[in-house]
Amino acid sequence: MVNIEQCLAALTQVLGENDKDVPLHEPKFNGNEWQYVKDCLDSGWVSSVGEYVTLFEQKIADYTGMPYAIAVMNGTAALHVCLLLADVAREDEVLIPSLTFVATANAVTYCGAHPHFIECHESHLGIDLDKLRTYLTQIAIVKDKQCINKLTGRRIKAIIPVHIFGHPIEMSLLQTLAQEFHLKIIEDASESLGSFYRGVHTGHASDIACLSFNGNKVVTTGGGGAILIKDEALAKKAKHMTTTAKRPHRYEFYHDEIGYNYRLPNINAALGCAQLERLPQMIENKRHLAKRYQDVFSDIQGASILQEPQYAKSNYWLNALILDKPDRSFIEHFIDSAVERKYHLRGLWTPMDRLPMYQSSPKMDLTMTHQLFDRVISLPSSPHLGGVYA
Numbered sequence: 245m246v247n248i249e250q251c252l253a254a255l256t257q258v259l260g261e262n263d264k265d266v267p268l269h270e271p272k273f274n275g276n277e278w279q280y281v282k283d284c285l286d287s288g289w290v291s292s293v294g295e296y297v298t299l300f301e302q303k304i305a306d307y308t309g310m311p312y313a314i315a316v317m318n319g320t321a322a323l324h325v326c327l328l329l330a331d332v333a334r335e336d337e338v339l340i341p342s343l344t345f346v347a348t349a350n351a352v353t354y355c356g357a358h359p360h361f362i363e364c365h366e367s368h369l370g371i372d373l374d375k376l377r378t379y380l381t382q383i384a385i386v387k388d389k390q391c392i393n394k395l396t397g398r399r400i401k402a403i404i405p406v407h408i409f410g411h412p413i414e415m416s417l418l419q420t421l422a423q424e425f426h427l428k429i430i431e432d433a434s435e436s437l438g439s440f441y442r443g444v445h446t447g448h449a450s451d452i453a454c455l456s457f458n459g460n461k462v463v464t465t466g467g468g469g470a471i472l473i474k475d476e477a478l479a480k481k482a483k484h485m486t487t488t489a490k491r492p493h494r495y496e497f498y499h500d501e502i503g504y505n506y507r508l509p510n511i512n513a514a515l516g517c518a519q520l521e522r523l524p525q526m527i528e529n530k531r532h533l534a535k536r537y538q539d540v541f542s543d544i545q546g547a548s549i550l551q552e553p554q555y556a557k558s559n560y561w562l563n564a565l566i567l568d569k570p571d572r573s574f575i576e577h578f579i580d581s582a583v584e585r586k587y588h589l590r591g592l593w594t595p596m597d598r599l600p601m602y603q604s605s606p607k608m609d610l611t612m613t614h615q616l617f618d619r620v621i622s623l624p625s626s627p628h629l630g631g632v633y634a
């Protein structure tokens with residue numbers, strides 16, 4: 245049994261005694277945020293015209309090293325467009341971890357395709373590639389450079405790795421597997437802005453990736469997302485699709501296909517520009533916070549703090565306490581008693597295969613995912629809690 249009092253004491257050592265709530269993850273706007281947003285208000289450029297969107301896209305491309313970034317109104321929209329760009333079609337299947345935020349599964353469904361749930365690994369919470377290989381070898385065949393699910397007869401078109409809590413998965417192994425089975429890779433890097441896989445920012449292992457700038461992510465635009473793209477023609481297509489497919493013209497409205505009104509408003513991009521200026525400090529703070537959690541929890545029996553894989557440098561978006569054994573009642577008690585000290589903890593997302601709309605979706609054995617649901621607790625992880633930079 246893990247000792248709750250010891251865990252609470254460890255939390256207090258890192259977070260201090262508080263009369264104000266300590267949320268799971270909250271943004272701070274103590275840089276140029278006020279100035280840039282005021283700029284939008286003063287100029288009247290708050291919506292779909294203005295310079296901050298282009299600037300924000302440039303900054304995202306520069307930081308991640310991906311050639312093109314297209315800003316959109318949230319991470320879910322970014323994923324949706326990524327799937328369309330990857331030619332995911334009706335009745336296709338897309339492999340995604342059951343352990344993820346619901347956006348990953350929903351974006352697949354928006355395309356008329358089926359999410360196909362795969363197992364995660366306890367060491368980084370991302371896809372278990374060994375188990376996946378065994379599974380695909382059993383249920384799939386490659387015919388005419390297409391991966392076919394022998395059980396459903398449908399094409400398995402793509403795979404979406406998710407870098408859970410910011411920890412990159414072993415992308416070179418995934419690339420090998422994806423090549424073998426003719427799967428397109430779309431990286432859901434929503435949680436991993438500022439995380440590097442073997443020295444390269446996450447998103448590079450695929451041609452198309454997505455980011456999220458929701459209020460609880462490392463960098464926020466209020467709500468927002470981005471599509472990261474390597475190919476210029478594809479980037480142009482993405483821009484076109486996300487801006488109602490309108491042909492540029494001085495006064496005419498002419499749309500040449502069914503587009504999406506997914507563009508990020510200027511006022512949100514302004515917020516993001518200011519946030520990005522402080523991203524390196526935020527990452528340093530977050531890594532410092534992770535180190536402190538690791539130190540204070542190292543003496544506690546029966547639980548440990550999730551650490552970055554050896555091949556990666558993680559942004560530690562959310563710190564996670566992992567119990568050695570599943571214990572739902574410990575999780576409930578710990579979360580409830582932490583709230584009395586104003587610390588807001590969270591459990592993992594309910595595995596996708598347990599949600600009503602996805603209960604009959606194809607899936608592999610998900611024993612580890614279901615165990616982790618009863619083993620993992622997320623801890624407050626806002627950058628300023630790291631305390632290196634104010």
Ligand SMILES: *Cc1c(COP(=O)(O)O)cnc(C)c1O
Pocket residue numbers: 318319320321344345347348406432434435456457458468469
């Ligand atoms: C945050 C997140 C998204 C996107 O969420 P939005 O709220 O739509 O920006 C997608 N996938 C994962 C894994 C996420 O954590």
